Amino acid sequence: MTKLKIGLCGTGNVGLAFLKSVNSSKALIAQNYGLDISISLIGARKGRVNDENDIPITPDIHEVALSNEVDVVVELIGGVDDAYDLAVSALKNKKHFVTANKALISNHSKELFELAKENNVHIGFEASVAGGIPIIRSIRDGLISNNISSFAGILNGTSNFIFSKMADEKLSFDAALSLAQQEGFAEPDPTFDVSGQDAAQKTSILATLSFFQHATMENVYFEGVDKISPQDIDYGEQLKLILKPLSVGIQSEDEISLGSFPAFVKKDSLLASIQNENNAVLINAENVGGTMYSGPGAGAKPTANSVLTDIIDIAGGKIFDYQKFVQNKLSSSFDNFSCDRYLKLDASDQPGVVAKVSTLLADYDLSIDNLIQKELDRHEETIPLIVVLSNSKESIIQKVIKNLQNLEEINNSITHIRILDI
Numbered sequence: 428m429t430k431l432k433i434g435l436c437g438t439g440n441v442g443l444a445f446l447k448s449v450n451s452s453k454a455l456i457a458q459n460y461g462l463d464i465s466i467s468l469i470g471a472r473k474g475r476v477n478d479e480n481d482i483p484i485t486p487d488i489h490e491v492a493l494s495n496e497v498d499v500v501v502e503l504i505g506g507v508d509d510a511y512d513l514a515v516s517a518l519k520n521k522k523h524f525v526t527a528n529k530a531l532i533s534n535h536s537k538e539l540f541e542l543a544k545e546n547n548v549h550i551g552f553e554a555s556v557a558g559g560i561p562i563i564r565s566i567r568d569g570l571i572s573n574n575i576s577s578f579a580g581i582l583n584g585t586s587n588f589i590f591s592k593m594a595d596e597k598l599s600f601d602a603a604l605s606l607a608q609q610e611g612f613a614e615p616d617p618t619f620d621v622s623g624q625d626a627a628q629k630t631s632i633l634a635t636l637s638f639f640q641h642a643t644m645e646n647v648y649f650e651g652v653d654k655i656s657p658q659d660i661d662y663g664e665q666l667k668l669i670l671k672p673l674s675v676g677i678q679s680e681d682e683i684s685l686g687s688f689p690a691f692v693k694k695d696s697l698l699a700s701i702q703n704e705n706n707a708v709l710i711n712a713e714n715v716g717g718t719m720y721s722g723p724g725a726g727a728k729p730t731a732n733s734v735l736t737d738i739i740d741i742a743g744g745k746i747f748d749y750q751k752f753v754q755n756k757l758s759s760s761f762d763n764f765s766c767d768r769y770l771k772l773d774a775s776d777q778p779g780v781v782a783k784v785s786t787l788l789a790d791y792d793l794s795i796d797n798l799i800q801k802e803l804d805r806h807e808e809t810i811p812l813i814v815v816l817s818n819s820k821e822s823i824i825q826k827v828i829k830n831l832q833n834l835e836e837i838n839n840s841i842t843h844i845r846i847l848d849i
């Protein structure tokens with residue numbers, strides 16, 4: 428029986444869930460695959476673990492990367508700097524390396540993939556994107572013979588949970604975020620989730636794999652989910668639109684467009700049905716057409732499960748060369764991204780405002796699909812004006828928003844939400 432000894436670094440929620448799932452699935456893996464996997468050393472900076480077992484523990488995680496008792500280092504400590512040092516040390520010591528750390532892979536994929544190749548070891552990062560969904564291997568193995576033209580998905584479970592609760596239970600943004608934290612979906616510092624950075628990092632990893640193009644978070648245009656008000660969700664519902672935290676990647680002949688932002692999708696679209704902490708990814712591939720993958724995008728057990736699938740790959744002798752995925756062939760820009768738009772303007776209650784807005788939009792050749800002036804509350808000085816615009820380019824809409832803000836009758840704070848037909 429092939430043996431594989433794991434050095435586990437990090438014993439937080441995911442680390443402990445991983446420890447438990449190795450123990451609970453050990454027999455099944457041995458029986459199904461003839462592989463004997465075990466954890467031989469734990470790196471826990473506190474020097475102890477909240478779990479009863481007799482596995483040796485070291486407070487120095489770097490010992491794990493150097494130990495002769497370890498074939499594969501599993502990094503579940505989070506953060507970037509220590510995780511990066513650990514990765515480099517493990518790979519240079521010819522240990523396979525498995526991580527759930529999207530920041531690490533998003534920032535350093537090129538260098539780490541090269542190091543892994545040089546040392547003839549595998550780097551596994553299935554758990555870094557979309558929690559329990561096997562999306563990395565679906566792109567890497569399942570769609571290997573296809574050119575992928577685009578992907579779109581929900582990659583942040585916390586944000587999806589927040590929008591779902593705001594829509595279904597009429598919670599405020601803050602109340603929905605607290606609930607996500609209580610349930611353990613949000614990152615320890617929820618800024619990463621709500622600012623869109625978490626989703627942007629995951630988007631860059633999917634882009635690297637889908638388009639054979641080195642992408643980092645710097646290549647992703649992203650917006651936070653905290654600009655959304657319950658009012659926008661309500662207005663969207665009146666237009667038969669559902670709000671989702673979306674991430675997109677599109678490859679054209681000479682560039683890639685990557686983005687991560689709150690967006691409306693049609694009520695009857697597949698992505699509209701993905702609720703709470705669940706994630707989903709739709710991929711358009713040359714030969715297969717569209718395929719969709721959905722499942723739990725956050726949470727300790729699903730993430731630990733994805734880590735374990737990488738371990739099984741390694742134990743089974745799979746050493747994947749990711750170097751070809753980090754080429755620098757295409758430029759990256761979001762300016763040419765096109766979609767329908769929802770604009771919420773706060774307009775003064777004066778005659779001629781709608782005419783002024785319409786004229787400005789017409790000057791840019793933009794066509795209005797829908798215009799709703801909300802019923803007037805006589806106590807308010809401004810009234811919300813909802814304008815739905817048909818397909819327009821990012822570079823144009825940004826100019827239009829600036830010009831609308833310059834109109835005397837329009838308040839500065841304009842809400843712009845993209846509407847995607849997917």
Ligand code: HSE
Binds near residue numbers: 620
């Ligand atoms: N906090 C992340 C999310 C889970 O909400 O999707 C880990 O990637």
